[in-house]
Amino acid sequence: xxxxxxxxxxxxxxxxxxxxxxxxxxxxxxxxxxxxxxxxxxxxxxxxxxxxxxxxxxxxxxxxxxxxxxxxxxxxxxxxxxxxxxxxxxxxxxxxxxxxxxxxxxxxxxxxxxxxxxxxxxxxxxxxxxxxxxxxxxxxxxxxxxxxxxxxxxxxxxxxxxxxxxxxxxxxxxxxxxxxxxxxxxxxxxxxxxxxxxxxxxxxxxxxxxxxxxxxxxxxxxxxxxxxxxxxxxxxxxxxxxxxxxxxxxxxxxxxxxxxxxxxxxxxxxxxxxxxxxxxxxxxxxxxxxxxxxxxxxxxxxxxxxxxxxxxxxxxxxxxxxxxxxxxxxxxxxxxxxxxxxxxxxxxxxxxxxxxxxxxxxxxxxxxxxxxxxxxxxxxxxxxxxxxxxxxxxxxxxxxxxxxxxxxxxxxxxxxxxxxxxxxxxxxxxxx
Amino acid sequence: xxxxxxxxxxxxxxxxxxxxxxxxxxxxxxxxxxxxxxxxxxxxxxxxxxxxxxxxxxxxxxxxxxxxxxxxxxxxxxxxxxxxxxxxxxxxxxxxxxxxxxxxxxxxxxxxxxxxxxxxxxxxxxxxxxxxxxxxxxxxxxxxxxxxxxxxxxxxxxxxxxxxxxxxxxxxxxxxxxxxxxxxxxxxxxxxxxxxxxxxxxxxxxxxxxxxxxxxxxxxxxxxxxxxxxxxxxxxxxxxxxxxxxxxxxxxxxxxxxxxxxxxxxxxxxxxxxxxxxxxxxxxxxxxxxxxxxxxxxxxxxxxxxxxxxxxxxxxxxxxxxxxxxxxxxxxxxxxxxxxxxxxxxxxxxxxxxxxxxxxxxxxxxxxxxxxxxxxxxxxxxxxxxxxxxxxxxxxxxxxxxxxxxxxxxxxxxxxxxxxxxxxxxxxxxxxxxxxxxxxxxxxxxxxxxxxxxxxxxxxxxxxxxxxxxxxxxxxxxxxxxxxxxxxxxxxxxxxxxxxxxxxxxxxxxxxxxxxxxxxxxxxxxxxxxxxxxxxx
Numbered sequence: 001x002x003x004x005x006x007x008x009x010x011x012x013x014x015x016x017x018x019x020x021x022x023x024x025x026x027x028x029x030x031x032x033x034x035x036x037x038x039x040x041x042x043x044x045x046x047x048x049x050x051x052x053x054x055x056x057x058x059x060x061x062x063x064x065x066x067x068x069x070x071x072x073x074x075x076x077x078x079x080x081x082x083x084x085x086x087x088x089x090x091x092x093x094x095x096x097x098x099x100x101x102x103x104x105x106x107x108x109x110x111x112x113x114x115x116x117x118x119x120x121x122x123x124x125x126x127x128x129x130x131x132x133x134x135x136x137x138x139x140x141x142x143x144x145x146x147x148x149x150x151x152x153x154x155x156x157x158x159x160x161x162x163x164x165x166x167x168x169x170x171x172x173x174x175x176x177x178x179x180x181x182x183x184x185x186x187x188x189x190x191x192x193x194x195x196x197x198x199x200x201x202x203x204x205x206x207x208x209x210x211x212x213x214x215x216x217x218x219x220x221x222x223x224x225x226x227x228x229x230x231x232x233x234x235x236x237x238x239x240x241x242x243x244x245x246x247x248x249x250x251x252x253x254x255x256x257x258x259x260x261x262x263x264x265x266x267x268x269x270x271x272x273x274x275x276x277x278x279x280x281x282x283x284x285x286x287x288x289x290x291x292x293x294x295x296x297x298x299x300x301x302x303x304x305x306x307x308x309x310x311x312x313x314x315x316x317x318x319x320x321x322x323x324x325x326x327x328x329x330x331x332x333x334x335x336x337x338x339x340x341x342x343x344x345x346x347x348x349x350x351x352x353x354x355x356x357x358x359x360x361x362x363x364x365x366x367x368x369x370x371x372x373x374x375x376x377x378x379x380x381x382x383x384x385x386x387x388x389x390x391x392x393x394x395x396x397x398x399x400x401x402x403x404x405x406x407x408x409x410x411x412x413x414x415x416x417x418x419x420x421x422x423x424x425x426x427x428x429x430x431x432x
Numbered sequence: 433x434x435x436x437x438x439x440x441x442x443x444x445x446x447x448x449x450x451x452x453x454x455x456x457x458x459x460x461x462x463x464x465x466x467x468x469x470x471x472x473x474x475x476x477x478x479x480x481x482x483x484x485x486x487x488x489x490x491x492x493x494x495x496x497x498x499x500x501x502x503x504x505x506x507x508x509x510x511x512x513x514x515x516x517x518x519x520x521x522x523x524x525x526x527x528x529x530x531x532x533x534x535x536x537x538x539x540x541x542x543x544x545x546x547x548x549x550x551x552x553x554x555x556x557x558x559x560x561x562x563x564x565x566x567x568x569x570x571x572x573x574x575x576x577x578x579x580x581x582x583x584x585x586x587x588x589x590x591x592x593x594x595x596x597x598x599x600x601x602x603x604x605x606x607x608x609x610x611x612x613x614x615x616x617x618x619x620x621x622x623x624x625x626x627x628x629x630x631x632x633x634x635x636x637x638x639x640x641x642x643x644x645x646x647x648x649x650x651x652x653x654x655x656x657x658x659x660x661x662x663x664x665x666x667x668x669x670x671x672x673x674x675x676x677x678x679x680x681x682x683x684x685x686x687x688x689x690x691x692x693x694x695x696x697x698x699x700x701x702x703x704x705x706x707x708x709x710x711x712x713x714x715x716x717x718x719x720x721x722x723x724x725x726x727x728x729x730x731x732x733x734x735x736x737x738x739x740x741x742x743x744x745x746x747x748x749x750x751x752x753x754x755x756x757x758x759x760x761x762x763x764x765x766x767x768x769x770x771x772x773x774x775x776x777x778x779x780x781x782x783x784x785x786x787x788x789x790x791x792x793x794x795x796x797x798x799x800x801x802x803x804x805x806x807x808x809x810x811x812x813x814x815x816x817x818x819x820x821x822x823x824x825x826x827x828x829x830x831x832x833x834x835x836x837x838x839x840x841x842x843x844x845x846x847x848x849x850x851x852x853x854x855x856x857x858x859x860x861x862x863x864x865x866x867x868x869x870x871x872x873x874x875x876x877x878x879x880x881x882x883x884x885x886x887x888x889x890x891x892x893x894x895x896x897x898x899x900x901x902x903x904x905x906x907x908x909x910x911x912x913x914x915x916x917x918x919x920x921x922x923x924x925x926x927x928x929x930x931x932x933x934x935x936x937x938x939x940x941x942x943x944x945x946x947x948x949x950x951x952x953x954x955x956x957x958x959x960x961x962x963x964x965x966x967x968x969x
Contacts, residue, residue, distance in 0.1 A: 042784060044893055046792040164546065175938045205937040208897050210888045211686070213679040214932045217813065221668075226643030241794060241889045249806050249815040255550050256578075273798050278503070279546045375545050378503055383543040385475065 032075035033068070033337055035060060036095035038106025038116070038127075043083025044208070044238065048316075049108050051267055052130065053078060055317045056105050058305040059324045069331050077101055085115040092116040096125045102337035103128070103327055105320060110134060110177045117142065124339050128327065130319035132262060132284075134181035138396035138409030138418040140343065144366045145323035145359075146316060147285050148394040149185050153232070155371040156260050156283035157186060159386050160230045161193070164258060168199045168229040170219050175204040179234035182262070186232060189400045199227065209239045212246040220250060223257045231259040240264050244277050254279025260373070266312035269380040277376045285369040286318040286354055287382040295354040312380070322359045322367065325351040330361075347412055357391050364409035364418075366394025463488060467496055467525055470542055471507035471514045479548055486555030494559050496525040500544060501552040509538040554579040561587060561604075566597045573600060576607035577637070582615035605629055613645045613653075623653045627660050639664050671811030676929050682818040684925025685825035686887065688918060689880035690898040691905035692829060695917040696873035699906055700849050701866065703761055704768055706776040708902060709895025710783060711874045714752060715745040715881020716890045717786060720795045727798075735800040738882060745878040753874025757867045779895070787892040797885040817886045824883055828876060829918055835872070836914065845869050849912070908948055910958030920959055924948075 037056045039049035060074045068074055077099045081088040088107070095101045096119070103126040107113045110133050120127050120141040132147040160166040171186055173179025183202055190200055201222050203215060223229035235243055240261070247259065260281040266288045269277075288299065298321070303309045330346035331337050350360045359367045368391040374382025397407035397419070406423045410416070417427035466481050473481060482500070485493040499505040499516040505525065506517050515531055516523045517539060522531050533539075544552070557575030560568045569591075576584060588608045595601040609629035612618040618626075631638050639661060646657050690712060697705045722741040726733050733740065760778065764771045799817060806815040836842035844865045847855040856862050881894070888894060901924075909920025924944060931940040955961065 041792075042787065046787065047794065047891060050792045203936065206941060208893075209937060210897060211679075211683050213682065213815075213818070214676070214929055215937065217675065217679075218933065224637070224640040224643070226640055226646070238794075238889050238891065238893070242887055245799075245817075245887065246815070249804065249817060250813060251806055255546050255553075258546060267793065270793060273796055276804075279549060375543075377541075377543065383545070385545040 031072055033070070033072050033331075034075050034077050034099060034101040036092075036099065036101035036104035036106070037076055037078045038081060038088065038092055038095065038104050039078075040083045040108065040112075041078075041080040045083040045108050047238070048267060051314075052105075052108070052316055052320055054306060055302075055320050056324070058302060059321060061305065062301065063324075063328060069328050070335070070337075081106075081112065085109075085111050088112050089115045089119050092119045092127075093123070096120075096123045102126070102339075103342075105130070105323065107131070108316070113142070114177075126327070126339050126342060128320070128323035130316045130323060132315070134178045135185070135396060135398055136181060136401075136404055138364050138366075138411070140365075140411055140416075140418060141339065142365060143323060143326070143346070143361065144394065144396075145319040145326075147369060147371075148366055148396065149182055149398055150395045151285060151369050151371055151392045152262055152283050153182050153186055154189060154400075155388060155392070156262070156281070156373060157189065157232065159283075159373045160232075160258070160260060160281075163386060164230065165228050166230040166258075167195070167227040168222065168225065169195065169201070170222060170229065170231040171200065171202045171234070172215070172219075172231055173204055173234035174207055174209070174236040174239060176207070176236070179204065179236070182234050183232075185398045185400050188402075192400065205235070205239065207236065207239070209235075210242045212243050216243075216246045216250050216252065219257065220252060223252075229257050231257060233259050233261040234263060235261070236263050240268060244280070247280075248276025254281075254375075265314040265316075266380065266382070267314045269376065270312055274376055274380050275378050278378050280376050281373055281385075282376065282382060283371065283373050284315040284382075285371060286315045287372055287374050287384060288313045289374070289381045289383060290355050290372070292354065292356045294352060294356065298354055318354050322351055322353055326359070326361050326367075343411065360391075362393055363412045364394070364396040365411055366396055368393050463490065463493060464526060467493075467514050468512075470496075470500070470505070471512060473542075475545060475548065478542075478544065479551060482548065482551055482555060486558065489559070491559055492526060494556060495528065497552050497556055499525065500542060501549050501556075503541060503544070505542045506539040507542055508533050509540055510534075510536040514542070515539070550579070554581075558584060558587060561591045562594070566600050569595070569597070570600045570603055573603035573607045577603065577610055577641070580607070580611040580614045582611060582617065585611055585615075602632070606632070610641055610645075613641075614648070620650060620652045623649070624656045627653075627656045631660050631664065639668070667811060675812055676933070677926060678812055678814065680926030680929035681922060682822055682925070683929055684922035685822040686884070687901055687905050687925055688829060688921035689821070689825045689883055690877075691902040691917055691921055692825075692832060692914070693873040693875075693877035693880065694902045695906050695909075695914055696832075696876065697870055698903070699912045699914075699917065700845060701869055701873075702768075702849075702911075703765075703870070704772045704775065705761075705873075706772060706899065707756065707779040707782060708873075708877055709897075709899035710779045711749045711753065711877035711895070712881040712884060712898055713786065713892065713895040714782070715749050715878030716797075716885045716888075716894055717790065717795070717881075718745040718748050718878065719882045719885045720797050720890055723797055734798070735802065738797075738800060738803075738885075741882050742879060745882045746875040749878025749881070750871040750875030753877075754867045754871040756874070757870035761870065762863065762866065779899075783892045783895075790892075792892065795890040797890060799886055803886055821883050821886065828879055829914070832876065833914060841865075841868060904945075904948060907952065908958055910960035913958075913960040916958055916960035923959075 037053050039053045040046050041050055041053060057076055060076050063069065064073050077095060079091045079095060081091055092104065095104055105128045107116060107129050108131050113129050116127065117139055121139065125141060127142045128145055129142055130145050132152050133144065135148040169190060171183045173183055187200060187202065191197065205215065219231060258279065258281055260283055262283060264282050265284060299313055302313055303311055326346060326349055327342065329349045329351060330342045333349065334341035334345040346361050347363050348361065350358045353359045355370050355372070357370050359369065361367055371388045371392055372384050373386040374384050377383050396409040397404040399405045406421055408420045408422055409418045410420060411418070420427050463485065466485055470478060470481055482497065485497065495516065496505065504516050504518055506515055508515060511533060514525055515533070516525050522533060523529060524531050553575045557572040561572040563569050563572070576588065585608065588604060588611065592601060592604050592608065595604060606629060609626035612622050612626040613630065630641055642657050642661050646654065649657055693711065694705065694708050697703050697708065719738065719741040722744050723737040726737045726740065756778065760774055761771060764774060803817045803820055806813050836845065844855070844860050847860060848862050848865045852862055884894065905920045905924060906917055908924065909916030928940055928944055931943055935943055
């Protein structure tokens with residue numbers, strides 16, 4: 001016991017010591033605004049998060065070229081949380097207390113966000129979180145620039161039911177908080193829509209699951225009952241490749257049983273041959289293939305920055321871009337980088353997104369987004385087959401769960417509360 | 433896979449070419465205009481165009497529809513022309529002649545979705561049912577099977593009468609039976625007679641089709657359908673159990689491959705090698721590199737790249753293994769805790785090195801055509817990649833047995849393991865044997881890496897997923913006994929697969945761990961314990 005603790009402390013110290021040195025030391029202290037970047041650059045999540053670190057460096061470089069913020073240059077401070085969540089909390093504290101950053105962009109998994117939340121609350125700093133998540137949360141110091149379930153999962157299910165005529169549902173996910181909560185919301189939503197209980201199959205697998213034979217053959221059997229069946233997948237990153245490969249090998253085609261995924265984007269697909277996947281779906285708020293001038297310019301600049309014309313862009317990158325631009329606007333509006341001033345000024349601010357719409361920061365610290373459904377093509381890109389007509393405002397507390405449908409989040413006066421109960425008119429969550 | 437598809441599309445194209453040119457002239461007014469309109473059409477308009485093209489019944493539209501469904505139909509934004517692109521050749525969709533678009537060509541793919549793809553395959557079925565190619569006819573019959581329409585009955589009857597291939601005729605008859613079953617006009621007798629034909633010809637889809645038909649069937653036909661479904665379900669239950677055994681064997685073979693190298697280094701030498709998983713990972717990356725070289729220089733050999741990668745991966749990881757043994761492990765013999773820490777550190781170093789060189793994202797190894805897809809073995813669905821991995825695991829296992837029991841190196845290995853000082857006194861160079869043994873174990877891990885490229889991600893974390901399972905198998909089977917590893921891996925695989933349907937993948941894995949803990953409590957030396965004095969030391 002003592003041994004392992006000593007070991008992990010040692011490791012943490014070594015990691016913190018070696019990696020958290022600011023990557024761009026450059027200018028004199030008082031002339032810069034420091035921006036913390038809190039992503040995993042090693043470990044399991046490195047596959048997704050390394051790109052986000054690069055995105056932030058890219059955005060900061062662009063902003064500095066435009067003259068910085070409030071006349072000061074921005075200085076990135078990069079730390080590596082090494083896919084280790086207790087370490088994430090330590091490094092968040094270090095960023096705020098030791099490195100003295102004014103804002104932090106970071107985290108990918110929900111468990112990372114949950115680990116660092118208390119630190120941001122205690123030290124009253126700002127976190128911009130760029131990934132789609134399960135909702136059921138709103139915190140004063142956190143801005144959620146990824147999709148909440150009503151901006152991704154619910155529209156995707158609507159699309160399948162209406163356009164593809166799906167009547168039987170497989171909810172397959174990795175066994176952790178995001179899929180569990182999302183599937184809970186989806187199950188309730190489907191039951192409310194009149195889908196029978198036996199037409200819903202829920203299945204969880206461990207992280208990095210690689211043997212999908214049984215589950216895929218179960219899905220096949222479940223889909224052979226004469227009703228159109230679809231799989232709603234909240235399977236996380238690494239396990240997706242063997243999953244899709246098994247689907248292809250067992251001869252399940254997208255025309256028969258389509259799979260709509262919430263965690264598979266361009267970055268994940270860049271690792272494999274997508275021919276067997278053509279026609280399977282993903283729901284996001286941004287695709288690299290979206291044809292707008294803003295997106296074209298963003299991709300060109302990004303590929304120039306990273307020095308490769310094969311690098312893809314994806315949804316969380318757009319979320320970081322939106323979050324960063326909103327923060328810059330809020331700082332300029334407030335004339336200060338103080339957390340309280342930014343929190344007050346950011347609500348209601350707008351910035352263009354890359355799909356031709358406008359992202360607006362809402363009082364619940366979520367933003368407005370379009371919802372796009374794309375089909376996977378054999379070049380690893382998505383072809384948008386459906387999109388919402390209007391922007392969808394992010395909902396912190398799901399309206400489909402009985403325990404949260406009376407809750408609202410509003411961080412403006414006079415409510416100023418993350419879980420305001422509209423029935424009892426009090427702050428503090430559901431009445432017990 | 434892609435090239436395979438392209439080849440198929442090309443084949444269809446070339447087969448249809450003569451008739452297509454002849455007929456294209458008949459309806460020349462309509463079809464070119466429609467095809468030209470495809471370039472800028474929205475999804476809804478495309479659907480409309482597909483329906484109109486199909487309604488001409490002209491074989492000339494088959495290539496353009498096939499290309500559209502396969503994603504080979506392009507719009508040249510510069511000239512506004514719609515063309516078919518196969519690899520580097522660009523052809524006109526109607527005449528099939530090569531087209532030179534010049535330097536300004538800016539091709540953008542005309543994209544389709546699932547619904548449109550379904551419509552196209554239904555439309556194509558009608559036109560390709562009389563094709564000269566049996567595979568095309570089979571695909572057409574299967575298209576009818578999934579989208580039955582009473583209007584197609586005369587066409588099917590005609591095709592069945594002319595059909596010479598028994599396999600294709602079976603599929604056509606099933607399609608005809610399904611059409612009758614779902615049509616409103618067919619008589620009760622016809623419908624009752626159609627049910628057994630569906631059962632016989634529709635293969636694994638029979639239950640789906642019958643269940644679908646049951647809801648709309650007249651009351652007189654319902655008992656027949658229900659009986660047929662009950663019969664199929666019963667058959668499926670039996671085959672389902674066998675299928676589970678196969679899944680278990682296949683999972684077991686993966687465990688065996690991953691663990692067998694460890695059975696040498698940990699089981700025979702007693703070295704707790706935490707970097708074993710990274711040897712597997714390096715084997716997978718070697719495969720990736722070998723395939724990259726082959727793809728760039730010898731594209732014709734792509735299908736054999738895995739076979740070529742096998743010896744390369746063995747030598748590369750074997751050499752690294754020898755290096756590790758000489759550089760690190762030999763200084764730590766007899767100090768298991770330090771060995772564990774050192775190899776664990778080494779595994780982190782190897783992971784980060786690979787991540788720095790190749791990047792954190794997954795790499796791609798294309799599956800050779802002989803490892804893609806699946807086959808029906810009576811009621812069993814057997815995927816080729818799993819099948820070959822089972823065979824490969826068996827070959828590796830028996831080769832290893834042969835090396836240990838029948839070669840001088842194997843004899844020396846066993847001698848050194850059983851009594852190092854005595855072996856040394858007999859003139860065996862024990863340091864050399866140690867290095868070779870460790871190299872052999874690592875090389876076999878590399879072979880496992882080659883096989884794993886076909887079922888798992890090639891990422892720096894690949895090895896992490898297998899290290900725990902590997903130790904579990906070796907400890908469960910009995911340290912120092914290859915047969916123990918063999919039986920252990922298969923037992924764990926099958927047990928896992930039988931628990932999974934009932935307990936779910938997560939709980940199943942936990943249950944397996946608990947069972948192993950209980951088992952080790954009762955038999956600390958595993959399934960096949962080594963006996964003798966050497967063990968007591």
